[in-house]
Amino acid sequence: MIQTLFGEPPKATVFERLQEKMTGAARKTRDNVAGRLEDLFKGRAEVSEADLKQLEAALIGADIGARTAAEIVARVRQAAEERRETDLASVRRAIEDELVGILERATRRPRQVPDGEPLVLMLVGVNGTGKTTTIGKLTQYYRAQGRTVLLCAADTFRAAATEQLQAWGQRTGAEVIHQKPGADPSAVLYDALAAAKARKSDFVIVDTAGRLHTKSNLMQELAKMRRTAGRLIPGAPHEVLLVLDATTGQNGLQQARQFAQAADVTGLIVTKLDGTARGGIVIAIARELGLPVRYVGTGEQADDFVPFEPRRFVEAIVGAA
DSSP, X not given: OHHHHHOSOOOHHHHHHHHHHHHHHTHHHHHHHHHHHHHHHTTOSSOOHXXXXXXXXXXXXXXXXXXXXXXXXXXXXHHHHHXXXXXXXXXXXXHHHHHHHHHHHOOOOOOOOOTTSOEEEEEEOOTTSOHHHHHHHHHHHHXXXXXXXXXXXXXXXXXXXXXXXXXXXXXXXXXXXXXXXXXXXXXXXXXXXXXXXHHTOSEEEEEOOOOOTTOHHHHHHHHHHHHHHHHHSTTOSSEEEEEEEGGGTTHHHHHHHHHHHHHOOOEEEEEOGGGOSOTTHHHHHHHHHOOOEEEEEOSSSTTXXXXXXXXXXXXXXXXXX
């Protein structure tokens, strides 16, 4: 089922190019963490307790979170004492292992898709995170693998939301199911799922209205949509992906916490990761909520969108060789 969701790996040359994009997305965070490591060890053979305090501050500055940063530094200190390895390469390896471990332990799985049914993905998030554009990029990603995608325009409140989604549908060759502005989002979703079943689509991607995570009535609307989906297709929505703007920093953790409770989020798509030195927020969310990152957006172009790979991302942050 995971293979159905994420598809076959791209061809080698394309895969390498995508990985370069993801590495570049971590560069600003790397400048904050790896750059601090370089400064700490300049002209010295080993790290001191004062250096570890500065390292902890660098991790906090990258929005990894105070508690997580303290735990990482404590484990680095313990590893250094046990192995008597306090050189830069050893400290980097210890940090890398800790960060990768946090990300890889966030393994919440999509729900099982019954045979012959479309896989339903619902994208949620606050206003301004780039949800509709992300849907377009995700659609293009699946279409490039030869999959059929049906789009559901369930954001019936934002002006021009349907038109924007239709533009992506034309661009990617995906049908868009919509109703008039102000229609009940659950009704639009019902029509989309019925159409997807009839057309035997591989994927249904649902665009939802942006909403503040503090607005309980809007969160209840998401719950209604989930119930509607489950009545038509068992287990649907099989993925609820929170689109998170990496530049929001620690506020992103609060958003993720609220959406996880109200919408049963199963994973993240992180946007604008190339525009912040605070990309460590994905580590904080993985540690506290167990939510894995599925994809990252690394720019404005349609192909600036890649599957997330924990080790590659962490290596870029800590400057591992």
